[in-house]
Amino acid sequence: MCQSRINEYFDLEWVLSFQRPKKKFLCQNCKNNFVALLNYPRCLGCGRKMNEEDICVDCRKWEREYSDLLGNIALYEYNELMKKYFERFKFMGDYYYSNIFNEELKEIVQKEYGKGWLYVPVPLSKQSFQIRMFNQVEALFSGLTFTELLTVRNDEKRQQSKLNRRERLRRRQPFILNSDRRVEVEAANILLLDDIYTTGGTLYHAAKIMKDAGAKKIKSITLAR
Amino acid sequence: MVMDEGLFSKRAALEVQKNIIICNRCGQKTPKKRAFLPNQQYYCPACIMLGRLTTQHILYTIEEPNLFLDIPDPLTWKGELSKNQLRCSNKIIQIQRDNKNFLLWAVTGAGKTEILFASLADAFKKHKRVCIASPRVDVCNELYPRLKAAFECVTMVLLHGYQAEKYEYTQLVICTTHQLLRFKGAFDMLIIDEVDAFPFKDDVMLMNAVNSARKSVSSLIMLTATPTHSLMKQVRRKKLEVGYLPSRYHGHELPIPKIIIRTNWLKELQRGKICNKLRKIINSWIDNKEPFLVFVSRIDFLRDVNLVINKFVNGRCEGETVFSADKERIEKVQKMRNGTFQYLVTTTILERGVTFAGLNILVLGADDELFNSASLVQIAGRVGRSAQEPDGDAIFLCSRKKMTVVNAKKQIILLNLKGRKIKNESLFDVPE
Numbered sequence: 034m035c036q037s038r039i040n041e042y043f044d045l046e047w048v049l050s051f052q053r054p055k056k057k058f059l060c061q062n063c064k065n066n067f068v069a070l071l072n073y074p075r076c077l078g079c080g081r082k083m084n085e086e087d088i089c090v091d092c093r094k095w096e097r098e099y100s101d102l103l104g105n106i107a108l109y110e111y112n113e114l115m116k117k118y119f120e121r122f123k124f125m126g127d128y129y130y131s132n133i134f135n136e137e138l139k140e141i142v143q144k145e146y147g148k149g150w151l152y153v154p155v156p157l158s159k160q161s162f163q164i165r166m167f168n169q170v171e172a173l174f175s176g177l178t179f180t181e182l183l184t185v186r187n188d189e190k191r192q193q194s195k196l197n198r199r200e201r202l203r204r205r206q207p208f209i210l211n212s213d214r215r216v217e218v219e220a221a222n223i224l225l226l227d228d229i230y231t232t233g234g235t236l237y238h239a240a241k242i243m244k245d246a247g248a249k250k251i252k253s254i255t256l257a258r
Numbered sequence: 259m260v261m262d263e264g265l266f267s268k269r270a271a272l273e274v275q276k277n278i279i280i281c282n283r284c285g286q287k288t289p290k291k292r293a294f295l296p297n298q299q300y301y302c303p304a305c306i307m308l309g310r311l312t313t314q315h316i317l318y319t320i321e322e323p324n325l326f327l328d329i330p331d332p333l334t335w336k337g338e339l340s341k342n343q344l345r346c347s348n349k350i351i352q353i354q355r356d357n358k359n360f361l362l363w364a365v366t367g368a369g370k371t372e373i374l375f376a377s378l379a380d381a382f383k384k385h386k387r388v389c390i391a392s393p394r395v396d397v398c399n400e401l402y403p404r405l406k407a408a409f410e411c412v413t414m415v416l417l418h419g420y421q422a423e424k425y426e427y428t429q430l431v432i433c434t435t436h437q438l439l440r441f442k443g444a445f446d447m448l449i450i451d452e453v454d455a456f457p458f459k460d461d462v463m464l465m466n467a468v469n470s471a472r473k474s475v476s477s478l479i480m481l482t483a484t485p486t487h488s489l490m491k492q493v494r495r496k497k498l499e500v501g502y503l504p505s506r507y508h509g510h511e512l513p514i515p516k517i518i519i520r521t522n523w524l525k526e527l528q529r530g531k532i533c534n535k536l537r538k539i540i541n542s543w544i545d546n547k548e549p550f551l552v553f554v555s556r557i558d559f560l561r562d563v564n565l566v567i568n569k570f571v572n573g574r575c576e577g578e579t580v581f582s583a584d585k586e587r588i589e590k591v592q593k594m595r596n597g598t599f600q601y602l603v604t605t606t607i608l609e610r611g612v613t614f615a616g617l618n619i620l621v622l623g624a625d626d627e628l629f630n631s632a633s634l635v636q637i638a639g640r641v642g643r644s645a646q647e648p649d650g651d652a653i654f655l656c657s658r659k660k661m662t663v664v665n666a667k668k669q670i671i672l673l674n675l676k677g678r679k680i681k682n683e684s685l686f687d688v689p690e
């Protein structure tokens with residue numbers, strides 16, 4: 034991330050394990066500056082850092098509106114460094130940066146939601162896909178088998194970052210369920226995958242579609258919160 | 259945009275080879291694995307900050323038309339140059355007219371920018387298009403208003419990755435060296451300020467950018483306070499002409515750094531101890547009420563070092579830590595300026611552009627890989643930066659003897675020697 038050379042060091046654990054070290058994509062300094070949320074008490078709804086485990090004010094609103102919370106697991110806090118990361122990866126389009134968190138994301142998905150779950154990435158609009166040439170969510174979680182149930186409505190450009198919170202929340206349903214796959218949703222366990230949990234709007238819109246189509250459980254995992 | 263056939267040329271943005279791709283904008287080679295996109299295309303990560311180029315892009319180049327207004331007297335600056343500055347200035351006018359390459363080796367505070375004014379004026383009068391580039395954004399930001407004031411009627415634009423100003427066709431372009439990649443055969447005169455500040459590993463990309471941004475017949479002026487090895491090699495082989503401006507504007511010499519080797523200084527410091535030599539030095543700074551900067555190589559050292567110094571100072575004076583992203587940076591530097599603080603513990607970020615009268619500096623771990631000879635000479639150049647108080651100490655504390663530290667000292671001695679010799683001799687020669 035900071036372009037500094039990564040010092041490969043050999044610690045005792047590695048010497049004892051007789052294995053090749055995992056390829057490192059981050060230097061220790063950058064690693065320290067990403068805040069791993071799983072080390073802290075979190076909101077049971079969105080996964081943000083809290084003083085003690087609880088449900089935050091925003092999530093109570095979602096609870097009233099949708100009755101079920103997504104129990105989002107976010108790996109890292111959306112801080113300055115994470116913002117920089119997304120600038121490079123998503124907005125400049127440096128696809129290789131998906132490698133930095135790919136292993137960790139796959140691991141948490143498989144650990145928390147192993148068998149019996151469908152992995153549904155939040156889709157990208159056609160226009161954004163044409164410019165970026167990749168779906169950043171699928172890139173981050175690549176290696177998992179996705180079930181692509183959702184499409185962005187044609188008239189709806191999914192450019193969240195240009196909308197403010199109010200507009201984002203007020204916005205109407207941006208997704209449609211791919212009609213040929215409706216049967217797969219019924220009574221299924223759905224794990225929604227996204228890059229950033231911002232207000233929750235995107236994920237709850239997706240969740241609503243799943244619920245209406247008869248999904249049993251709906252949860253979510255994101256890289257950042 | 260509508261373009262006439264013949265005025266522009268086109269080619270593919272990326273060249274795909276067996277294991278690598280080569281970018282036609284920045285000239286960098288990248289392994290395919292690093293440049294891969296999931297839709298079977300490739301992109302260039304090296305110049306991605308200028309907008310991502312992929313195998314689907316085509317590069318267009320428009321031939322430079324040099325369409326500029328006649329400005330009979332473009333220089334609106336009315337300052338005066340010293341004798342040595344004037345000689346350098348005249349030399350650069352000649353280089354510009356002859357379309358040659360030139361390295362100006364001028365110490366910090368020698369007035370490099372003013373030396374350029376006459377040659378810029380001369381170039382503008384001849385409808386030449388000029389670019390001043392620096393690897394450092396802050397240097398560009400500082401140059402732009404000064405040039406705007408010096409050449410009120412000349413059109414100019416400032417380009418770097420952090421600002422939104424739209425590109426405009428102007429006679430003078432001030433930009434970061436990365437932005438040079440946007441130009442092809444565009445400039446009649448290209449000036450690179452602080453050519454040494456460019457990260458080593460990107461040297462090739464810089465040279466590519468420089469060579470392709472200038473016209474085949476053009477002048478190249480490189481400014482440096484601490485020339486790199488590769489530049490000095492070119493000078494020695496007589497491939498590059500060099501001019502020295504070793505004395506600072508107040509005419510005083512650079513301080514010769516004192517190198518203190520203390521194998522265990524870091525461990526001692528972590529235990530809250532400071533060696534006797536340093537105690538004596540810091541005590542004398544405090545007793546004489548002289549300000550001092552303590553440089554450390556990493557942000558994580560700041561707090562610990564400050565704690566130790568704070569304890570040692572024991573209320574005799576005040577100070578703080580400061581780093582580049584520090585929210586209170588400006589206030590802290592201001593407190594240092596007005597004397598509320600007598601010292602700051604800082605990372606390398608303050609090394610350029612910040613001046614305090616009668617300053618002393620201490621570098622903790624000058625042998626750290628994050629300091630190179632160039633940055634050490636720059637740090638030493640901060641010492642005593644005013645005509646009233648030109649003296650001060652530069653102390654380099656190291657755990658072992660290292661070439662970068664020794665070379666920094668050698669360069670300073672050489673520069674001071676040049677400064678003394680130059681009085682009546684030629685400013686332009688080949689160094690030993």
Ligand SMILES: [Zn+2]
Binds near residue numbers: 036061062064
């Ligand atoms: Zn790093």
Ligand SMILES: [Zn+2]
Binds near residue numbers: 080088
């Ligand atoms: Zn919450």
Ligand SMILES: [Zn+2]
Binds near residue numbers: 282304305
């Ligand atoms: Zn490139």
